[in-house]
Amino acid sequence: MPRHKNERIISFKPRITDFSPIGGSSEKVSLLPEEVEAIYLMDLLGLYQEDAAFKMEVSRPTFARIIKSARQKLAMAVLNGQNLHLQSSESGYVVAFCSNSKEIYENLEPQNQYICIFEIKNKEIVNKTFLQNPVNTQKAKPAIALPEIFIKYGVNFYITSTIGEGFKNSLISKGITIVKKDSITLYEVVTL
Template sequence: MGREKTKRNLTYKPAFKDFIPENRPFTGVTLLLDEEMEAIYLMDILNLYQEEAAISMDVSRPTFTRILKNARQKLTRALVYGNKISIQDDNLSYIVAVCSASKDNFKSILSTDQYISIYKVENSEVALIKLFESDVFLKKQKPAIVLPQIFLQFNVNIFLSTRIGEGVKNSLLAKGIQTIEKQIERKEELIGLLSS
């Protein structure tokens, strides 16, 4: 009997879970495990070294190397053979960042507003992780430079705002953070954000 698989620390939340070849019918399906997507995210998006990425996932370096190798082989085969790529996503929780002009309401939620709220959404519950003043507001710094760094510290998956400039969108996307343009009034509206 084999050993029980240890739980991996996964922070990446895929915005898109299925990729289908466009110019002809696909010939098969390649399933990319959530841990394999995490390995690619850590190495190829965040540009971490394998040792750092292994620590982030809470696995040994040899285990991380094996996960990464499997992921890259699967992606290569899918591209060569024209397979549909499906990304497994068993993690039902996600972390959302919202910038707001007030500590108490969401009347204004823009990247230049005074406060940053970080929420964890899990099992239809919303919990505030941290609320703090933003350097974008306090020091008049550029959101596209400041926000990605802050959000990575909290493993943010989604940035929610009523209006998001292209520079902010691109800099967050480069770090694997989704952006959603939507007005909300209550924190409970963060539930189901990925399914809407």
């Protein structure tokens, strides 16, 4: 009888889930949500296997099997010209933006007073966190101060009306999707 599979912690939500090479075959390779998360943690964030396994709440040998499978599937898709599908976990995602209010979310800019972080599960806000923004209080640079905070809170989407090139590149390198909007409602937050 097979062992019960432990729940894996999945924090990364890919914005685009299907990739098709021009002139490729019609065959499709699918990465499981846990394999997408492993690629995100190791290859995008640069974590060691032990740290990545801890974040996913699996053993290091289990993580090693997950990352090996993910990399084999990626290689197969790229080298054989196959379509690639990234399965997305419906467990939720985290949205962040900077606002001068904890109730009305307008003029969203990196230097605003608060960092607003919303955890979404099943199209409901399950947790709200409001932090003093070091870009506002300490005159820190957004590209240095904010990505570290976003990674700590598992942010998948950052909403802003303006963003500098350095900050944008810093977020992209961490796998955080940037959504350009001047304002946002709670309905829009839960339907990203």
